[in-house]
Amino acid sequence: MSRKKHRGRTAKPLAYAPVFAALGDETRLSLVAKLCGGQSRSISQLREGSKLTRQAITKHLRVLERAKIVHSVRTGRESRFEFDPQAMEGIKQYLDFVSEQWDQALSRLKSFVEG
Amino acid sequence: MNDRIQKLIELKAPVSRVWRALTDHREFGEWFRVKLDGPFVVGQISRGQMTYPGYEHLKWQAIVQKMEPERLFSFTWHHSFEPDADITKEPTTLVEFRLEKTETGTLLTLTESGFENLPDNLRTEAFRRNDGGWTAQMKNIESHVTQKA
Numbered sequence: 001m002s003r004k005k006h007r008g009r010t011a012k013p014l015a016y017a018p019v020f021a022a023l024g025d026e027t028r029l030s031l032v033a034k035l036c037g038g039q040s041r042s043i044s045q046l047r048e049g050s051k052l053t054r055q056a057i058t059k060h061l062r063v064l065e066r067a068k069i070v071h072s073v074r075t076g077r078e079s080r081f082e083f084d085p086q087a088m089e090g091i092k093q094y095l096d097f098v099s100e101q102w103d104q105a106l107s108r109l110k111s112f113v114e115g
Numbered sequence: 116m117n118d119r120i121q122k123l124i125e126l127k128a129p130v131s132r133v134w135r136a137l138t139d140h141r142e143f144g145e146w147f148r149v150k151l152d153g154p155f156v157v158g159q160i161s162r163g164q165m166t167y168p169g170y171e172h173l174k175w176q177a178i179v180q181k182m183e184p185e186r187l188f189s190f191t192w193h194h195s196f197e198p199d200a201d202i203t204k205e206p207t208t209l210v211e212f213r214l215e216k217t218e219t220g221t222l223l224t225l226t227e228s229g230f231e232n233l234p235d236n237l238r239t240e241a242f243r244r245n246d247g248g249w250t251a252q253m254k255n256i257e258s259h260v261t262q263k264a
Binding site: 020021091094095098099102105108109110111112113114 | 120122126127132133142145147194223230231
């Protein structure tokens with residue numbers, strides 16, 4: 001492993017804490033559920049079936065946007081929102097990695113106590 | 116969104132044996148692959164040096180949280196990859212080992228939680244770790260094969 005790689009030349013650091021915080025809310029989770037299919041949606045479309053005001057939905061979308069879970073695309077006067085899978089994949093990748101380390105450690109513990 | 120890791124493992128050894136493997140610092144070091152400076156004491160920082168191949172440049176630092184004999188052992192630790200990281204200044208996750216007696220031995224539940232506390236640059240760190248991980252795996256395979264030969 002070179003020193004250069006140590007600096008992380010390609011992967012842009014992702015903010016994990018905001019991602020978890022952003023997802024710790026039912027409304028925002030339901031917004032992500034509506035968007036994660038890959039299609040962009042307008043605020044009106046995202047409001048369907050919800051009792052929340054347009055303003056409230058917008059506020060939640062901004063939180064998701066700051067955490068880079070979604071981003072907005074302007075088409076004419078309308079803002080549409082799109083899901084950005086990178087933020088969530090980054091976390092998943094790290095959790096998978098830690099999880100794998102535990103599998104290995106626990107399997108060593110198993111041989112240690114059973115041996 | 117899954118923000119914690121949980122593992123359940125059945126061990127064919129009595130609870131007292133598993134408890135010792137977890138909480139005796141020398142025994143812990145054997146399977147975890149770390150050389151610890153001294154015994155685990157609740158509320159205190161446990162220090163040592165990793166012995167896991169590929170990770171030897173890293174220090175072990177954890178703060179022991181709970182030691183309820185034969186039931187629960189927990190500590191917090193950080194996820195920094197800087198050799199000079201200081202646990203008192205780093206965000207941490209909580210690692211818990213819960214033990215339950217079963218007919219054949221012990222059910223061990225490992226939980227690691229608090230990943231939402233972790234910093235921004237984990238993604239790059241994960242890549243670096245994975246590199247180290249593969250090097251380690253190759254060494255493990257090598258020593259395994261050599262022993263068998």
